[in-house]
């Protein structure tokens with residue numbers, strides 16, 4: 001499949017000077033972030049840097065107190081969450097959003113807003129996540145953490161979306177499961193789905209992302225191409241505190 005040069009892509013999502021307050025706390029302090037259409041953007045940063053708050057602010061779950069969020073040519077800064085979702089943004093929060101008592105099929109069925117599953121699309125999704133077909137009629141609660149994460153992502157893309165926001169899908173998963181999840185993301189990326197992926201583990205995303213933003217203290221302190229960061233040990237050390245040993 002053809003991989004367009006990310007530098008020639010146009011922005012699908014642009015955050016400009018976004019501030020978010022949670023109660024009395026000033027969490028986002030001027031976030032600038034661009035997600036290119038058809039690309040995979042990775043948001044990195046230490047615990048508490050503001051990555052989840054950024055995703056939640058994009059979804060309208062926290063309201064930006066200043067700045068603007070443009071999506072697909074529209075200003076969504078002040079829109080309500082259901083309206084933002086309706087424009088084609090899907091959000092997979094860190095706490096895998098699955099119904100434990102329902103089967104995998106029922107989980108996907110409930111996520112299809114028009115009340116019907118598109119069989120061809122389900123086959124397409126099961127192409128990245130074969131475990132879903134295997135456990136199609138099992139309660140999702142019985143699946144492993146990685147498989148639940150696959151159900152959560154499948155729910156988000158059961159209908160075509162313009163943008164997928166995924167918060168730390170590898171958190172708490174065993175390395176082998178992480179590898180298969182990342183392989184699935186690679187396949188999803190090859191279908192030109194636009195994805196903004198929050199991740200703490202640089203090693204899992206260094207070969208996956210087109211662009212990368214690094215957050216610290218409620219701001220994006222570095223934005224650029226992922227290959228450039230992946231090939232620059234000194235920059236990694238400075239931005240992420242990575243040592244050469246952690247690249248194994």
Ligand SMILES: Nc1ncnc2c1ncn2[C@@H]1O[C@H](COP(=O)(O)OP(=O)(O)OP(=O)(O)O)[C@@H](O)[C@H]1O
Pocket residue numbers: 022023025027045046047048049050051052053054200
């Ligand atoms: N509901 C809340 N009330 C008060 N402070 C909050 C709330 N949610 C988040 N924060 C604070 O906002 C800051 C950013 O949190 P956020 O969850 O966005 O960080 P993160 O980069 O996603 O971190 P992690 O990698 O640990 O998930 C943290 O200092 C956190 O304590």
